[in-house]
Amino acid sequence: MKYNFNEIEAKWQKYWSKNQTFKANNNSDKPKYYVLDMFPYPSGAGLHVGHPLGYIASDIYARYKRHKGFNVLHPMGYDSFGLPAEQYAIQTGQHPAITTETNIKRYREQLDKIGFSFDWSREVRTSNPEYYKWTQWIFIQLFNSWYNNDTDKAENIETLISKFEAEGNSAVNAVHDETVATFSAEEWKNFTSEEKQEILLKYRLTYLAETEVNWCPALGTVLANDEIVNGVSERGGHPVVRKKMKQWSMRISAYAERLLQGLEKVDWPEPLKEIQRNWIGKSVGASVDFNVLSNDDVTSSARLPEYFGQAVEKSQSISVFTTRPDTIFGVSFMTLAPEHELVSKITTPEQKEAVETYIEATAKRSERERMADVKTISGVFTGAYAEHPFTKEPVPIWIGDYVLAGYGTGAVMAVPCGDQRDYDFAKHFGIDIPNIFEGVDISEEAFADKENTVIANSDFLNGLGYKEATKKAIEKLEEIGQGKGKINYRLRDAVFSRQRYWGEPFPVYYVNGLPQMIDAKHLPIELPEVEKYLPTETGEPPLGNATEWAWDSVNNKVVSNDLCHAEPVEASQNGIYPLELNTMPGWAGSSWYFNRYMDAGNTEEFASQEALNYWQDVDLYIGGSEHATGHLLYARFWQKFLFDQGLLPVDEFAKKLINQGMILGTSAFVYRLENENTFVSKNQIGDKKVLPIHADVSFVNTSEELDMEAFKNWRPEFKDAKFITEEDGTFKVSREVEKMSKSKYNVVNPDEICENYGADTLRMYEMFLGPLEQAKPWNTAGITGVHGFLKKLWKLYFDDNGLKVTDSEPSAESLKSLHKTIKKVEEDIENFSFNTSVSTFMICVNELTAQKCTSKAILEPLAVLISPYAPHIAEELWSALGNSESIATAPFPAFEEKYLVESMKTYPISFNGKMRFTLDLPMDMSKEDIEKVVMEHAKTQAQLEGRTPKKIIIVPGKIVNIVG
RNA sequence: GCUCGAGUGGCGGAAUUGGUAGACGCGCUGGAUUCAAAAUCCAGUUCUUUCGGGAGUGUGGGUUCGAUUCCCACCUCGAGUACCA
Structure with a gap:
């Protein structure tokens, strides 16, 4: 009997689907295990062989855990809102929902062919209203919450209102906007409803605010920081500019410390944790207030240089953040970011022109230029002076673009002897560089080594090291009321609005310009139909094109815009108000989907407490490291928030995470003579002037020879191509490893591999390529080794006359081969070293073949061992051996040391x-x-x-x- | 620049607490089978050699009876990050 993989695979895929073999139950005596893949965006291009790598690894693990007696949850779904379907809609007018549906169908077919053990009954799609109903619901919960620093968790906004009513806001320890004014309980009570709403917005965990955003004109939307790479959009590489817009934001900064601390308790790759740590960017230091010298100070002081202008009318103070309060006596100037709000207030008339010219010049430079150009030192003196908090000496105030407006307070106390940038700035402009370090030479460069710091020339700090001096400096600053210890984070609040159509609509309408939540019982608010997916002529987001997009707050339904007054101020007559025109970003739906899988069909809750308590969290999560600062950070944030609400049992959603490495393509290049339509074979190039051109890898055989006819028929411009071949008449291409992509014509499709070699071969070969986490090139030529192995495995069980397995006693040798394999494979799976177990299987089959083993006592357990890797052939062998149930839950063979002695x-x-x-x-x-x-x-x-x-x-x- | 990670045959890669370097597979070479091909099977395949052996895991040094593995310095490649005060 021949190994007919196509027939076998189709048969078992049908069996699994019909018998719902992998359907997970929410009630079980078995221990639970939750294996999750990062769900895909269903793109129009379909899957290439690189995509399933992580899915195969997680599937092997899920199947292994079933053999080990676990109740395994292994779901799959689609992150189905996103830009490509919408761009396609803009070009063709086809509704994104249709494109998405088509793409999902194709994905599903491809996935099914690989034989994954997914529980498809729990499939989620983020663009499905039944799903995004709960995304909207979570948004409402965030809106109704504030972050209490005293309890260190999110609380309902009602508790904040009670506090305001009782004591005003001065004693409230909350995370909030910088711009909140203090008010008393009395004042709060006298505020109008609208004033109260505006104040509360500054405390809510999701809030509407005028923010400077990254606007991408080509995509017509704003982008989050993590969606921008090198100053251009991650998707498409379009330019991005700064623009002020009214946007929903997520107060993720409230969770900065917990997001940082939480990394300690999860088993995630260290580099990924490091990326998140850097992104959160915690710095411990102090905030210090420097008083700006005003006219009065000037007239009463003889210490100032003559050119000091009569500028500052009343006392101002500049607040700075520093990580080195110990070096405060080394301050010889201050630098403000050009955008700093005090700049215009303190600049002296004499310096006004110079300052304005400088600000104008910086504003012209793009963010990108400023980033790229780190060498040029520029800045200008404002003419104003601040007073050193301890020495009371005047300190000149400069502006310079090496200080960033967006970090800290946008101002620094410059200590040139201890910071290289300050040092360079001081050298460039001839400012003093006082040395406050003992026994250190600063004539060439600044001294930034904290560990070896001994402070000198610093009054009460003399002789102290970094730690003691820092502590003492902060104490003294607090004593004189000009500073305090402070922790600063780089993590910014996340903009949550997108000016797009294909995303979750906000459950929000506006009364007098103030956002109101739609009551949760009226969700979902479904996406309206629009005629065009482009922004409106007045520059509003695509939802501005909808004609049915107003909220009837009396009857609680979406109604025609005509019923809604254009001017919101007058709109209260009939209770019909305009709805939010933005949609949510791509990461909204992916921030909680892993919880939805636990109870995917629930229509009453996002998931039942029962299901959540049973499944708890993801035990193993596999996906790409590119999501480090996006999905993985936002999902952790939502998880912690929902945990604070008492809605989730754990505050980290994934115990263990593995980043699978990318599978790279092996591109083929042909060389064309310059200005001619003649192609030169690799070894005939010599010193001819040639241009490399990508050839489709499907035209190249395993010996690197090009199918010249196929190439000529590929594109019209190659129709009349001529070839300079090797002496034997073949045409050789050269190979290069690159990212697998359509544009490089090096894409290999898993369907073809399944068709030609079978899914089991594909699964094993993907694992065989190398360690899961590593990037590695795909080379279809090598697949015959794995395919040959499966044939050899088959031949252990079958010959021309059919099944040849016997009940004979196994030899000691065969038992040794088997148990060696059990031990190694078990260790490998536990260590996620799937590549080495493929080799182990090969060795085992080679040995058993040599031993002419036909014993069922060996071959039956072997089928179970291999079933996580090659499930179809394993099922077939298992059933041929007389088993009537699926192999899926057959116990994993137990290793016995005695056979190895x-x-x-x-x-x-x-x-x-x-x-x-x-x-x-x-x-x-x-x-x-x-x-x-x-x-x-x-x-x-x-x-x-x-x-x-x-x-x-x-x-x-x-x-x-x-x-x- | 900084922070990680990695350098092993023609290629992908293996070597689990320091103990036979190159498992397994591809490719290549030779052979068997075949009218022929595919498929299958067998043998060989790190380099070098006077066929005894010798050298060898990016480079140089160190620890050790013994180092791909541990330590120091350097080189190369990859990833992340980029004026973060």
Whole structure:
């Protein structure tokens, strides 16, 4: 009987689907295990062989856990809102929902062919109203919450209102906008409803605010920081500019510390944690207030240079953040970001022109230029002075674009002796560089080594190290009321509005310009139909094109815009108000989907408490590291928020995470003579002037030879191509490893592999390529090795006459081969080292074939061992051996040490650490006897050439090493 | 620049607490089978060699009886990050 993989695979895929073999139950006596893949965006291009790599690994693990007696949840779904479907809609007018549906269908077909053990009954799609109903619901919960720093968690906004009513806001320890004014309980009570709403917005965990955003004109939307790479959009590479817009934001900054601390308790790759740590960017230091010297100070002071202008009318103070309060006596100037709001207030008339010119010049430079150009030092003096908090000496105030408006307070106290940028700035402009370090030379560069710092010339800090000096400086600053210890985070609040159509609509309408939440019981608010997916003529988002997009707050339904007054101020007559025109960003739906899988069909809740308590969290999460600062950070944030609400049992959603490496393509290049339509084979190029051109990899065989006819028919411009071939008439291409992509014509499709070699071969070969986490090139040529192995496996069970498995007693050798394999494969799976278990299987099958093993006692457990990797063939063998149930939950074979016990050991005999020959000796031979046998051996004598060894190292059961 | 990660045959890669470097597979070479091909099977395949052996895991040094593995310095490649005060 032949190994007919196509037939076998189709048969079992049908069986699994019909019998719902992998449907997970929310009630079970078995321990739970949750294996999750990052769900895909269903793109129009379909899957290439790189995509399923992580899915195969997680599927092997899920299947293994079932054999190990776990109740396994292994779901799959689609992150189905997104830009490409919408761009396609703009070009063709086809509704994104239709495009998405088509793409999902194609994805599903491709996934099914690979034989994954997904529980499809739990499929989620983020663009499905039944799903995004709960995304909207979570948004409402965020809106109704504030972050209480005292309890260190999110609380309902009602508790904040009670506090305001009782004591105003001065004693409230909350995370909020910088711009909140203090008010008393009395004042709060007297505020109008609208004033109250505006104030509360500054505290809510999702809030509407005028924000400076990254606007991408080409995509017609704003982008989050993590969606921008090198100053251009991650998707499409379009330019991005800064623009002020009214946007929904997520107060993720409230969770900065917990997001940082939480990393300690999850088993995620260290580099990924490091990326998140950097993104959160915690710095510990102090905030220090410098008073700006005003006219009064000036007239009463003789200490100032003559050119000090009469500018500052009343006392101002500049707040700075520093990580080095210990160096405060080294301050010789201050620098403000050009955008700093005080700049215009303190600049003296004499310096006004210079300052304005400078600000104008910086504003012109794009963010990108400023980033790229780190060498040029620029800045200008404002003419104003601040007063040093301790020495009371005047400190000149400069502006410079090396200070960023968006970090800290946008101002720094410059300590040129301790910070290289301050040092360079001071050198460039001839500002003093006082040395406050003991025994350190600062004539060439600044001294930034905290560990070896000993402070000098610093009054009460003299002689102290970094730590003590920092502590003391903060104490003194607090004493004089000009500073305090402070922790700063780089993490910014996340903009949550997108000016797009294909995303979750906000459950929000506006009364007098103030946002109102739609009551949760009226969700979902479904996306309206629009005629065009482009922004409106007045520049509003695509939802501005909808004619049915107003909220009837009396009847609680979406109604025609005509019923809604254009001017919101007048709109209250009939209770019909305009709805939000933005939609949510791509990461909204993916921030909680792993919880939805636990109870995907629930129409009453996002998931029942029962299901959530049973499944708890993801035990193993596999996906790409590119989501480090996007999905993985936002999802952790929502998880913590929902945990604070008492809605989730755990505050980290994934215990263990693995980043699968990318599978790269092996591109093929042909070389065309310059200005001619003639192509030159690789070895005939010599010093000819040629241009490399990508050829489709499907035209190239395993010997790197191009199918010239296929190439000519590929594109019209190659129709009349001429070829300079090798001497044997073949045309050789050259190969290069690149990212697998359509544009490089190096894409390999998994369907074709399944068709030609089978899904089991594909699964094993993907694993065989190398370690899961590593990037590695795909090379279809190598697949025959794995395919041949499966055929060989088949032949252990079948010959021309059918099944050849017998009930004969297994040989000791065969038992040894089997148990060696059990041990290794089990260890490999636990360590996610799937590549090495493929080799182990090959060795085992090679050995059993050589042993002519036909024993069921060996071959039945072998089928179970291999079933996580090659489930179809395993099912077929399992059923051929007389089992009527699926192999999916058959117990994993138990390893028994006794079969591996050896009586003999092949000892490597080394001389000075180099193995020269081997010797078979009994395992239980004593050290003395080993030495005797080895020394008497003729080869030993030949090696020694008459010398007497200095030393003989014998490690019984391991090695013999003769020194001398 | 900084922070990680990695350098092993023609290629992908293996070597689990320091103990036989190159498992397994591809490719290549030779052979068997075949009218022929595919498929299958067998043998060989790190380099070098005077066929005894010798060298060898990016480079140089160190620790050790013994180092791909541990330590130091350097080189190369990849990823992340980029004026974060």
